[in-house]
Amino acid sequence: MSKTAMRASQKDFESALSQVKRLKDPGNEVKLKLYALYKQATEGPCNTPKPGVFDLINKAKWDAWNALGSLPKETARQNYVDLVSGLSSSSDSSSQVKPEADRKQPGYETLVVTSEDSITKIMMNRPAKKNAITIQMYNEIMLALKAASKDDSAITVLTGNGDYYSSGNDLSNFTDIPPEGIEEKAKSSAILLRDFVDCFIDFPKPLIAVVNGPAVGISVTILGLFDTVYASSRATFHTPFSHLGQSPEGCSSYTFPKIMGPAKAAEMLIFGKKLTAAEACAQGLVTEVFPDSTFQKEVWTRLKAYSKLPPNAMRISKQVIRNREKEKLRAINAEESRALQERWLSDECTNAVMNFLTRKAKL
Numbered sequence: 001m002s003k004t005a006m007r008a009s010q011k012d013f014e015s016a017l018s019q020v021k022r023l024k025d026p027g028n029e030v031k032l033k034l035y036a037l038y039k040q041a042t043e044g045p046c047n048t049p050k051p052g053v054f055d056l057i058n059k060a061k062w063d064a065w066n067a068l069g070s071l072p073k074e075t076a077r078q079n080y081v082d083l084v085s086g087l088s089s090s091s092d093s094s095s096q097v098k099p100e101a102d103r104k105q106p107g108y109e110t111l112v113v114t115s116e117d118s119i120t121k122i123m124m125n126r127p128a129k130k131n132a133i134t135i136q137m138y139n140e141i142m143l144a145l146k147a148a149s150k151d152d153s154a155i156t157v158l159t160g161n162g163d164y165y166s167s168g169n170d171l172s173n174f175t176d177i178p179p180e181g182i183e184e185k186a187k188s189s190a191i192l193l194r195d196f197v198d199c200f201i202d203f204p205k206p207l208i209a210v211v212n213g214p215a216v217g218i219s220v221t222i223l224g225l226f227d228t229v230y231a232s233s234r235a236t237f238h239t240p241f242s243h244l245g246q247s248p249e250g251c252s253s254y255t256f257p258k259i260m261g262p263a264k265a266a267e268m269l270i271f272g273k274k275l276t277a278a279e280a281c282a283q284g285l286v287t288e289v290f291p292d293s294t295f296q297k298e299v300w301t302r303l304k305a306y307s308k309l310p311p312n313a314m315r316i317s318k319q320v321i322r323n324r325e326k327e328k329l330r331a332i333n334a335e336e337s338r339a340l341q342e343r344w345l346s347d348e349c350t351n352a353v354m355n356f357l358t359r360k361a362k363l
């Protein structure tokens with residue numbers, strides 16, 4: 001394992017340790033697994049005397065730890081992170097009966113897509129990379145939205161797995177230069193961006209963002225195209241385009257001034273001011289903020305109630321609201337994508353991306 005991967009795994013482990021406190025009770029069997037993996041990850045193989053047969057609880061804990069044998073600390077740490085990550089996504093809805101693995105739609109590698117209770121949930125699933133959006137993930141989100149627009153769900157939700165909603169465009173997308181050269185790369189990226197944002201402009205049903213943690217870049221800008229945005233109190237909203245030598249996308253050059261007024265929009269889009277969830281709500285980008293400790297429970301209870309409303313009425317209402325603006329939004333999207341195509345070829349952008357990839361800069 002590389003040094004970087006080990007460091008990242010330790011960070012993920014620490015974040016899983018705090019995440020686990022916020023989960024609903026996963027039951028004794030899982031709690032024992034978590035205990036055993038924690039002990040193995042922090043202390044190595046079981047090294048304490050076996051408790052007596054009548055000391056039932058401590059004996060069960062000891063058995064679970066001892067059963068891990070000589071599993072390396074790094075592997076135990078990784079298994080702990082994976083287990084917590086699976087638990088936090090399945091705790092999204094307390095009354096969902098089948099485990100998520102049984103309900104998830106096949107064919108997606110970067111997403112977990114489920115449909116239940118008339119809700120299609122599209123969950124970005126690269127928690128170790130803060131759900132940074134790769135080319136594959138852009139394409140899979142478009143596919144999932146197209147499928148959701150035709151399925152029998154009443155509403156569609158986009159959310160993230162792990163501690164982040166999304167850290168935006170995966171900056172390593174810029175490093176995969178085709179033999180045709182950098183200009184061709186910028187052109188194909190601009191087409192991908194335009195097609196991606198068009199899917200949100202055209203989406204025909206109510207679309208809800210469940211912003212479970214910090215959001216960066218394009219994952220923030222497209223929020224202006226959602227019908228409702230629910231945020232955890234832990235979420236932040238950051239569009240550091242100038243820092244990255246880039247310019248706004250996702251129709252935010254139009255939706256943000258409209259939502260929050262030109263002055264507040266400029267502070268975000270030009271100067272990269274990061275908003276807290278409360279600030280984003282006060283400025284109209286977020287519909288409602290929920291305490292992080294009850295976020296999943298409160299949001300999914302609310303969404304389940306909404307999903308029982310007459311679906312055709314909701315669809316028509318959305319279309320009446322959106323249709324008036326559709327052509328304008330499409331034109332703005334095309335213009336923003338053209339501007340970015342040029343930006344991606346600039347020294348300002350190249351240097352910012354290289355600084356991140358060589359870890360000279362972080363937001």
Ligand SMILES: CCCC/C=C/CC(=O)SCCNC(=O)CCNC(=O)[C@H](O)C(C)(C)COP(=O)(O)OP(=O)(O)OC[C@H]1O[C@@H](n2cnc3c(N)ncnc32)[C@H](O)[C@@H]1OP(=O)(O)O
Nearest residue numbers: 008128129130132167168169170171172193217218362363
């Ligand atoms: C079709 C093209 C459309 C283009 C349009 C979109 C524009 C944008 O979206 S611009 C926004 C781009 N995003 C960023 O600039 C964010 C960059 N990331 C960061 O600054 C930090 O990673 C972040 C503050 C989000 C989190 O910091 P930490 O909590 O300290 O975590 P790490 O930095 O250790 O991250 C863990 C792991 O994930 C990788 N990562 C995170 N975000 C990205 C990203 N956007 N692109 C690529 N990789 C990302 C990070 O490198 C770490 O990887 P490892 O080191 O391999 O563990």
